[in-house]
């Protein structure tokens with residue numbers, strides 16, 4: 001029997017699991033649940049990458065049930081499809097429900113606030129980054145209602161941008177701030193839930209690449225380039241490891257914002 005502390009029998013849902021932080025999260029979580037009886041649900045748009053990850057996970061934890069849901073979470077019907085898969089998942093005697101709202105996009109960072117004039121464009125960004133996270137969360141909570149012996153944990157992958165403005169990142173900062181408040185309200189309303197907004201720190205992922213190559217603001221762009229050039233970006237594994245420790249210890253106030261550097 002493994003002496004690695006874990007979540008026991010769990011239903012784990014990770015959005016944006018195809019690459020970056022979500023992928024690293026899936027690999028770490030898979031090692032932290034009881035393989036027999038646990039279910040890992042991976043959602044993203046890239047079907048091939050999800051299935052490659054599924055193969056990788058099941059090579060390490062062969063008993064674990066891993067389901068891939070190819071879904072564009074900016075589309076209402078795809079959000080509903082993920083919820084349907086969860087509703088149909090047999091997980092009557094689990095100890096933990098863990099929902100990682102990880103999927104997000106940086107949006108167009110090549111322009112400033114003054115350049116956003118198209119309501120549909122802004123709505124579309126917020127629909128994926130804010131609305132879908134709320135509706136997926138409520139759908140999951142309805143599909144897996146509270147009961148004695150079940151700990152339900154909702155994790156919002158947040159950012160420093162939820163609390164600090166960055167020039168030319170109006171969509172991203174607005175989305176992260178809104179999302180974080182949304183989860184604070186959820187924590188306020190549902191005291192039986194454990195809700196955490198985790199800012200993972202600057203990660204060496206595709207999103208960072210976009211940030212340092214496309215940001216309109218020169219200071220922001222050179223700050224991102226500097227982190228990369230000086231080897232100061234975090235690996236996803238290092239940040240996931242901190243998140244796992246926090247979740248397993250459980251010493252956070254529900255609704256709190258926690259940064260990798262805290």
Ligand SMILES: NC(=O)c1ccc[n+]([C@@H]2O[C@H](COP(=O)([O-])OP(=O)(O)OC[C@H]3O[C@@H](n4cnc5c(N)ncnc54)[C@H](OP(=O)(O)O)[C@@H]3O)[C@@H](O)[C@H]2O)c1
Nearest residue numbers: 016018019020021044045046072073103104202203205207
């Ligand atoms: N990178 C950083 O420095 C940093 C810093 C602070 C916070 N964060 C946060 O950390 C989280 C992960 O970021 P990351 O750096 O790993 O980002 P990433 O490399 O860009 O990966 C984003 C993930 O989200 C998925 N995704 C994007 N659009 C989607 C859509 N419409 N529907 C479903 N899935 C979608 C992508 O998969 P598909 O393309 O296959 O759909 C991918 O798996 C995000 O919430 C981000 O805001 C990142």
